[in-house]
Every structure is written in C-alpha cells, then in structure tokens.
Amino acid sequence: GAVVSQHPSWVICKSGTSVKIECRSLDFQATTMFWYRQFPKQSLMLMATSNEGSKATYEQGVEKDKFLINHASLTLSTLTVTSAHPEDSSFYICSARGGGWNTEAFFGQGTRLTVV
Amino acid sequence: TQLLEQSPQFLSIQEGENLTVYCNSSSVFSSLQWYRQEPGEGPVLLVTVVTGGEVKKLKRLTFQFGDARKDSSLHITAAQPGDTGLYLCAGPGEAGGTSYGKLTFGQGTILTVHP
Numbered sequence: 001g002a003v004v005s006q007h008p009s010w011v012i013c014k015s016g017t018s019v020k021i022e023c024r025s026l027d028f029q030a031t032t033m034f035w036y037r038q039f040p041k042q043s044l045m046l047m048a049t050s051n052e053g054s055k056a057t058y059e060q061g062v063e064k065d066k067f068l069i070n071h072a073s074l075t076l077s078t079l080t081v082t083s084a085h086p087e088d089s090s091f092y093i094c095s096a097r098g099g100g101w102n103t104e105a106f107f108g109q110g111t112r113l114t115v116v
Numbered sequence: 117t118q119l120l121e122q123s124p125q126f127l128s129i130q131e132g133e134n135l136t137v138y139c140n141s142s143s144v145f146s147s148l149q150w151y152r153q154e155p156g157e158g159p160v161l162l163v164t165v166v167t168g169g170e171v172k173k174l175k176r177l178t179f180q181f182g183d184a185r186k187d188s189s190l191h192i193t194a195a196q197p198g199d200t201g202l203y204l205c206a207g208p209g210e211a212g213g214t215s216y217g218k219l220t221f222g223q224g225t226i227l228t229v230h231p
Contacts, residue, residue, distance in 0.1 A: 004155075006158075009156075021165075032217075034218055034219075041202075042223070043122075043204060043221040043222060043223050044159070044204070044206075044219075044221045045221075046209060046218050046219065049218050059218065091183050093158050093159070097217075104161070105219075106161075106215075107158035107160070107161075108158050109156075110157060112156065
C-alpha cells in the first residue's frame with residue numbers, strides 16, 4: 001500500500017503554546033486528507049476533512065480556530081493545535097487518499113501529543 | 117452520521133482459543149472495513165467487505181458482512197499472542213458515502229492473547 005508519514009511521532013509542549021503536526025503522502029498525490037483524534041483505549045474520531053487548495057471541513061464540535069488545518073500541496077497537510085491545553089493531549093492520526101472516487105485512504109502512524 | 121456499535125470492548129483469552137468480534141448498526145452501509153491497530157501506531161486495513169453476505173478470509177481471520185449490510189463480524193481461529201491489538205470496524209461516515217471517504221469507527225475491541 002501507499003505510504004503516509006506523520007511528523008513528529010510524539011511531541012511534548014507547554015500549555016499555551018502551539019504545535020504543528022505534518023502529514024505527508026510519500027509516494028502518491030493526496031487530494032484529500034483526513035484528521036482523526038484518538039484518546040487512550042478509545043476509537044478514532046474524525047476531526048476534519050481537507051482537500052488540497054481549499055478550506056478544511058470540520059466535524060461538529062471541533063473548533064476550527066483551535067485546530068488549524070492547511071493542505072497547501074498534494075503531498076502535505078498540517079494540523080496546528082493552537083494554545084494547547086492538557087485536555088488536547090491525544091493521539092492524532094491522519095489518513096490520505098489520492099484522486100478518484102474509489103481510491104483507498106491510507107493512515108499515518110500517528111502523533112502522540114502531550115501538553116504539560 | 118452513521119453509528120457503529122462494536123462488541124465486546126475487551127477480550128482477554130489464552131493462546132489457541134477462538135473469538136468473534138461484532139460490529140452492528142441500525143443503518144445500512146455500502147461497505148465496512150476492519151482495521152488492526154497496535155499501540156502508538158496508525159490503524160492498518162485488514163479487509164473491506166462490500167456485498168451483503170460476503171465472507172472473506174485472511175489466514176486465521178474470517179470476516180463476514182451481514183445480508184442486510186447492517187452488521188459484520190470478525191472471527192479469529194486459534195488466536196496467537198501476535199494477534200494482540202485494537203480491532204476496529206469502520207464504515208462510510210455519512211449516508212451514501214464510500215469507504216474511500218471519511219470514516220466512522222466502532223468503539224474498538226482490545227484483544228489480549230496470553231501465551
């Protein structure tokens with residue numbers, strides 16, 4: 001399958017600071033990327049959908065001003081957690097898919113964010 | 117949003133035992149997927165089932181899609197410690213969607229297989 005890479009794999013930041021997480025498709029062009037959030041021993045919850053060159057679509061209850069998503073190129077989407085607080089500590093996972101209605105989405109390895 | 121109910125949430129068994137994980141919904145899904153996730157990693161796709169009544173096998177894993185396309189099951193035969201992980205079912209996140217778009221996930225089943 002195709003490779004999707006996230007960076008960093010883990011990050012610890014101080015409360016009030018901002019953190020940027022990158023999601024890259026390494027061997028295909030990702031027209032759409034999805035950002036999920038996962039709390040310990042829980043399932044994945046979709047946060048937002050981003051299409052290259054356009055604004056992200058956020059799921060209900062997700063603050064778009066807090067979780068800034070940029071999908072400026074076909075191989076890179078970024079999620080910035082602004083003014084992070086301890087309750088933002090979570091595992092953030094992206095998935096990416098190429099063009100066409102029947103192309104599978106591939107998941108990155110996730111980023112563990114800890115806000116102290 | 118279409119919801120998926122997964123059960124059980126936790127399974128702790130001995131090596132060699134069989135187990136079944138269930139994924140149910142009141143909605144009809146065009147397809148369902150099963151993923152396995154290990155701690156600190158992203159989920160890895162195991163299978164996609166598309167046709168009602170479909171059965172797919174992946175070595176010791178058997179996946180079934182209900183006739184009405186509202187439920188699915190994952191059966192593992194002779195479980196091994198290497199099967200330990202979080203198993204997730206997932207389907208299109210909105211009615212009319214596909215498994216290639218945004219996904220809704222079941223709550224997950226944490227499987228632990230003891231040697």
